[in-house]
Amino acid sequence: MRTKKILAGATAVTALSGLGYWLWQKKEEKPLPTPQNGSYALVTGASSGIGAEFARQLAALGFNLVLTARREEKLAALAAELEAAHHITAEVIAADLAQAEDVTKLESRIENLNLAILVNNAGFGTTGGFMASDLAVQMAMLNVHIMATMRLTRAALPGMSERGGGTIINVSSIASFLSYGGDINYPASKAYLNVFSKSLQAEMLDQGITVQALCPGLTVTGFHDTEMVKFDRSKLPASLWMTAEDVVSTSLNSLNPNRVICIPGRRYQLMVAAAKSGLASAIFRFARKLKQQAR
Numbered sequence: 001m002r003t004k005k006i007l008a009g010a011t012a013v014t015a016l017s018g019l020g021y022w023l024w025q026k027k028e029e030k031p032l033p034t035p036q037n038g039s040y041a042l043v044t045g046a047s048s049g050i051g052a053e054f055a056r057q058l059a060a061l062g063f064n065l066v067l068t069a070r071r072e073e074k075l076a077a078l079a080a081e082l083e084a085a086h087h088i089t090a091e092v093i094a095a096d097l098a099q100a101e102d103v104t105k106l107e108s109r110i111e112n113l114n115l116a117i118l119v120n121n122a123g124f125g126t127t128g129g130f131m132a133s134d135l136a137v138q139m140a141m142l143n144v145h146i147m148a149t150m151r152l153t154r155a156a157l158p159g160m161s162e163r164g165g166g167t168i169i170n171v172s173s174i175a176s177f178l179s180y181g182g183d184i185n186y187p188a189s190k191a192y193l194n195v196f197s198k199s200l201q202a203e204m205l206d207q208g209i210t211v212q213a214l215c216p217g218l219t220v221t222g223f224h225d226t227e228m229v230k231f232d233r234s235k236l237p238a239s240l241w242m243t244a245e246d247v248v249s250t251s252l253n254s255l256n257p258n259r260v261i262c263i264p265g266r267r268y269q270l271m272v273a274a275a276k277s278g279l280a281s282a283i284f285r286f287a288r289k290l291k292q293q294a295r
Helices: 002-028 049-061 072-086 100-111 135-162 185-207 244-252 266-277 279-293
Strands: 040-044 064-069 090-094 115-120 166-171 209-214
Touching: 040 049, 040 100, 040 135, 049 064, 049 072, 049 115, 049 166, 049 244, 064 072, 072 090, 090 100, 100 135, 115 135, 135 166, 135 185, 135 209, 166 185, 185 209, 209 244, 266 279
Parallel strands: 040 064, 040 115, 064 090, 115 166, 166 209
Antiparallel strands: none
16 A cells, blocks of 8 residues: 555656646747748758658758758758758758768858758767777767767857857757666766757857757657667557657747757656656666565
């Protein structure tokens, strides 16, 4: 009986916290500004998944595009599709953002671009413990998630400020709120994006620039198949997966300088509320104890 009361109370508090967050989010949602004067959106990691969906939804809104990723053939196919469907200009730049010289190439393009929106979406992950993981791969991931995001954002800000505004979306992850063993630099680097985005928004508040840290949960994309080493999707409940369409739509309709963190999906909002309240770790410890007692 005591066990049921503890779990029921924890669930109720977590649900109320998540409901409050959801109501606040719905109240604060604002639409993306209409593109003007041939303005552009630049999307990194645009060849598939969330990045490709950002490209599709921004093109539908009338933004011209600069699409970048490692897989040039996929970018070219997407660019052709969007140009034909929406009568916009879609430029392709093949780049590996783990390489400093490729980031420099994008910085140079940004300096000469009427850039209204920057979507820092490129990323990848690995599996395995910290000491067992390849150091070069870990450093490459940090370069993509942190250094490339910081450099491209810094390149975009002067032009945005001069033009009176702009939008920067940094694609973080629900993992940024959680601590767990295995691939520890993935959630750590995503947590950096959250703090970076919130701090940058504080600096840019009087410049008309909106910054968002998008924190999706599990999303049906090619990411877990191509960018996560030895990942088995079948081991996770189907109910946890969201579509890229819903994630991107939530992002674009939730831009607000007073609310930097965007968490698509009520299930994940509840999860974050639980993690922040400490309930999640308490419930996990309790469940582990029961399991040990049952052996």
